[in-house]
Each structure stands twice: as structure tokens, then as C-alpha cells.
Amino acid sequence: MSVRRHHAALLGAVTAVAAAAAGLVGVTSSAANAASGCRVDYAVASQWEGGFVANIAITNLGDPLSNWTLGWSFGAGQTVSSGWGATFAQSGSGVTATNLSYNGSIGTGGSTSIGFQGTSGSSNPVPTAFTLNGVSCTGGVTGSPSGQPSPSRTPSPSPSPSPSPSPSQTPGGNTTGLVGWATQNGGTTGGGNAGTVTVSSASALTSAIQGTTASVVRVSGTISCSGMLKVGSNKTIVGASGATIVGCGLNVSQAKNVIIRNLIFRDWDDDAINVQYSTNVWIDHNTLSHGYDGAIDVKRASDFVTVSWNRLFNHDKTMLLGHSDDNGAEDRGHLRVTYHHNWFDGTTQRHPRVRFGNPVHVFNNYYNRNSGYGVASTVEAGVLVEGNYFENVQDPYHRGEGSSAPGNLVARNNYLVGSGSGDAGGSVASIPYSYSLDTPSSVKSVVTAGAGAR
Template sequence: MSTTISLTARRVLGLVAAVVLAALSVTALDPAPAVAQSGLTGWATQNGGTTGGAGGPTTTVTSASAFTSAVSSSSAKIVRVSGTIALSGMVNVGSNTTIIGNSGATFTGGGLNFDSDRNVIVYNMRFNNWSDDAINVQDGSTNLWFDNNTFGTGYDGALDIKRGSDFITVSWNRFNGTDKTMLLGHSDSNGSQDIGHLRVTYHHNWFNGTNQRTPRVRFGETVHVYNNYYVNIGSYCVATTENAGVLFEGNYLENADDAVHIGEGSSDDGRIVSRNNHLVNTSTPASSGSVGGVPYGYSLTTPSQVKSVVTASAGAS
């Protein structure tokens, strides 16, 4: 069992690294990916692991054109983002990339697209007012890690994963008032591509006044949703559909009465095991059927401590 001290220490390490990084020139070795990598847990550790652009050159960008060019190749690279960048539509990001934001770094107006990509980390970014999705992962993209980002509101999904994508971790992010927050599996008719894939871990995220889809799951198994903080939820937290298998454990749910939907809209029912969740003004989340385990090791934060741990550390700096 993990402790609050160990989780806090991980975040203090990140803050210390950020201070050191700010004093370095852009040509210096960037230790941020190594700091992030030390905290990787979940499905993104499988299938060879996820290292992003570690070992590649570092570029700092301040404009949309420079960013689009910097992330386009599939060679190892670290792209640091400074200031607010207005994106036009969805920007394609190549494999073997780490995108890391300086303090306050923000994308607005557009989003990031991952299409058949592998081995990417997105860390410490803010997303606002996206015109499509903030992040779209599709067409068999594998080994991606989205860590310590903050999402405001935009047109469609904040972080959608679909079309056979796999081995992904979504951790320590903050979602503020999003509606269609996180879709996992884009349609009921896509089982031939999705069954056996869509293995995603969602842990230590802060769902702050969100409405739905945190996440909405089709087909994937095992989708692991643990140690997240849900507060003031509008519609529901998790929907499991189309025979998906979700493990929903150790979460802190506050004013989130309709926590679990088994089936959603026209989608057939999925399966879910809900266990060891801490509930405040929230009824017991539903369970239905059995769900497989996960192949990686992990430690649960004590459920009653999840609120304090997550609110202290989730989101971008």
C-alpha cells in the first residue's frame, strides 16, 4: 500500500526538477522525461514501455508553426512549449516524442492528434477552447502517457482514445468542467478493430465539475480506473458498454451520485467491478459481471486520502 508521503515525494521531485530546468539553457540536457518516467504506472509500462523522446535533442517552441514542425517527425525528440500557442485545428504528432510545458504553457484553439503513433509523453500542458478534441488518439497508436496536464473546456472530447489504440496511461491530470471528457472506443460498430485493445489506465486524475465520460468505455479490457477524485459530477462518472471490462477501485467520489452506468445510450452493457471506493454524498457504484486483472504492479493510495493527494498534485504547473 502506498502512502501519502511517497506520493507527495514524487510531486516534490517534479517541482524541484522544474526549478532546475528553468535555469538551464535550451541546449542543456533536459531531465524532465526521466523525472516523469520514474512515476509511470499502468498499461503504458507494457509492450516495451513508454519513454517518449528520451535521448533525442531538445527544442523550445513559442509559436504554432514552430511546434507543428518540431513534433512532425518520428525520430526521438523533446519539445518544450513556452507561453500560449494558438493551434489551428488538430496538429499531428509523430512517434518517439516528449512534449513538456514550461510553467503556464497552454494550447488554445486546437489540439493534438496521434494517428498510428508509438511512444509519446505529453506532460505539464494546459488545453483550452479546442475546436475539435484537445487530444485525439486513434488508429492503433500505442504506448502513450498523458501526465500532469490541465484541461479547460472545448468543443468535443478532452482526451479521446479509439480505433484499436492500446497500452496508454492517463495520470495526474485535472479536468475542469468538461462535458464529453474522455471517450474510449468511438462507436458500437468498431468491435473488429477494438476488441483485444483499448487497454488504458486512468489514475490520480481530478474530475472537477465534469459532466460525463470519465471515461465512457466500449470493448476495452481491462480498463483500470483507480485513485481518481470525482467531485460535483453532472451526469455520471464511468459508463461500461459493449462488453468492456472496467476495474473501478480506490476512487474518492464526492457529490457524484450517478457514478456508474452499465450500458449508455444505444450501447449494450459492459462489465465493471467497483470496489473499495470512498463515498461522500454518493451512492454505492454498481458492479456487474467479472473483470480480468492487470499485468503490472501498482499501489493504491488509501481511498479516504485520495482527495487531499490528488488536489495537491494533479494538473499542470
């Protein structure tokens, strides 16, 4: 897929670029005469004591590939503990990442993105040398181009009028980069490079996430609590592997620049994550289930929010955007949210349910067996529902809900399997940020491989 261009907004991102040629031997019988070349972008997306998350974008500069293996070596004893977008293997310092079924083909100029969570010691230097299919990347394109780039994949969409130019559609999935509304208004970096504090109790978590001082709060183990814990500005709250919050939720209220990542929420007694009167919030790679009210609710004039790569299951009311039909005085001109690559796994409704926000962007999400409905646009809202995969969802999207008046909804390039046709109408404001759209038919495999806490 095309690489998302937002590394600067990551949590203290450290980026290394190796732009080089790779002789891609063994792909075809005429490999010796094929044009070869690649570019590799490696970025540390988030880091804490003893661990980190990295994103790798691979761009093919040579002739088309049908499969690939990327190799590199760590320089300070780092290890890969889990990954997505590829099959990872490690022997000593050497690491290989081999394509999955959906992203093996990369045409000339095409890209795919993979990612992993790793462990590290006191230092975490970025690898600078990479190989593709066993040949070093050395900086250029070699061989004689065949002039036969691979054709693009074409889904069987249900198109409708476009409110903005359509992005390129290629397979893959960037599971660590920030995309969408949270890139606007100065971007969202959370605690950035601030020191990390690790917490394993409700009292320590409550204290660590207060105030406006920049900090990275690492949640370890299972924390049991009740009610809502208030989150201050300039915070990154990130879970270690398996970190779980049981019984309570996080209240991002009157805050700015917050990242909530890699946490498991269950059995909350109010909302799991509530965002109100807040801007620049990124909610990413969490797993949520078995809660009382909303899983991820955004309301009361909040703005510039991205909700990405979350998995939700065994729950009813998932994502509410705008809490009341009569709150237009606060909400008009706000509530701009991007929802992408989330896995709505048998949940009932509100994926999302939208009031006032325009444009709200719902793209590349996987909907499966949602018994109520997928997306609802109501009360002056404008929602672009784009490139999603709906499987066994009788009501994938509609306008109006309950006593709320219909909003505007544009549906574009969605992939429908055993699902209803949906209800769309009206117009939606243009999307102001750049993004890359995964091929809709590949969204199920992309999202199920990458969504949720790690």
C-alpha cells in the same frame, strides 16, 4: 505510500539511491532507543533546457514516524520552483521538504513519494546525501526496534469481488512515475534523452512534433491555433510553466511511444488530445477546460495508454474510450488504458465511457460534482473501478450508456461521500502490471495537491 517501481520507463531517468540510517530524534521521548533508518530514491523524470522534474521516494526502515523533514543540497545551483506531496523551502543550495497532513505518518517499511519542478543550468547533478529529521542517512538501521509498527489506515469502502490480488493501500502520491498500461509492450519513454527544441508558435509546434525521429519538444508561452496537429512517434511534448495551447488539439495518430505532459489546453475546436491507431502513449499532468468535444479520447485499436494526474474542469465530454459500438473488429483485444489520479472537477460525463477495452483500470481518481455520471462500461468492456474518491456524484459508475449495451464493471474499495451507490456486475480480466493504491479516503487531498499542469 508504496513506491511505484517504474523509474526505468521515465524520460531518460537519472536515479540516485541513498540507502541509509537516519536517527529520527524528537519524534518521541524514547527516540534515543528507537530503531532508525531510511532509503531515499531520487529520480529525474523529465528534463529540458533550463528546467527539470524530479521524483523522490522516501522509505522508512526504522520505527514508525508521525512527521518528517527531508533535507539535501544541490551541487550546481538548481532551485525548486514548485512541488507536490510536501512543503518545500530553500536557502542557498540547501532544500528541505516537510510532510503534508496526509503523509506525515510512515510505518516501518512504509514509503511516501513527493516531487517537484525545478530550474537548472548547464548541468543537473543528482544529490547523493540526504537527511531525515536532521540526521544523516548513513547506511543501516540503528537503535533498538520497538516492535510496534503503526497500523495501516482503513477506509470505509464499498467492496465488490476482486478480479486480481489487491495491492497495498498506503497514503501518498507518486506524481512523476509512469504506472499502468503504458509500462507494457516495451514501455513508454517518448523522446528520451534526445535534444530539446523549444517552440512558441503554432507553425514551430506543428513542425517539431512531426515524423518519427526521437525529440523532446518544449512548449513555451501561449500558442493559438485551430484544428488538430498531428503527433509522430518517439516524441515528448512538455510544457514550460504556464504553457498553454488555445483553440486546437493534438492528434496522436498511427504513432508509438509518445508523452504529452504539463500543458494547459482550453477552447479547443475538436478534441484536445485524440489518440487513434497508436500504442504506448502517456498523457500526464495536463489541465484541460472549456473545449468543444472530447478532452482526451482514445479510440480505433489504440493500446497501452496511461492517462494520469490531469485536471479537467468546465467541460462536458471528458474521456471517451472506443468511439463506436460497431467498431469491434478493430477494437477487440485493444483499448487497454489506465486512468489514475485524475481530477474530474465538476465535469459532466465520460470519466471514462468505455467500449471493448478489457481490462481498463480506473483507480485513485477524484470525482467531484459530476452532474452526468462518473464511469460507464459498455459493449464488451471490462472496467475495474478501484480506490477512487467520489464526492457529490449521484451516479458514480454504471453499465450501459445511451443505446450501448452494458459491459462488465467491478467496483472495489471506492470512497463515497454524498454519492450514489453505483451499478456493478460481471467480471474483468486481471491487471498485469504492479501498482500501489493510495488509501481511498486520502485520494481527494493527494489528487488536488498534485494533479494538473505546473
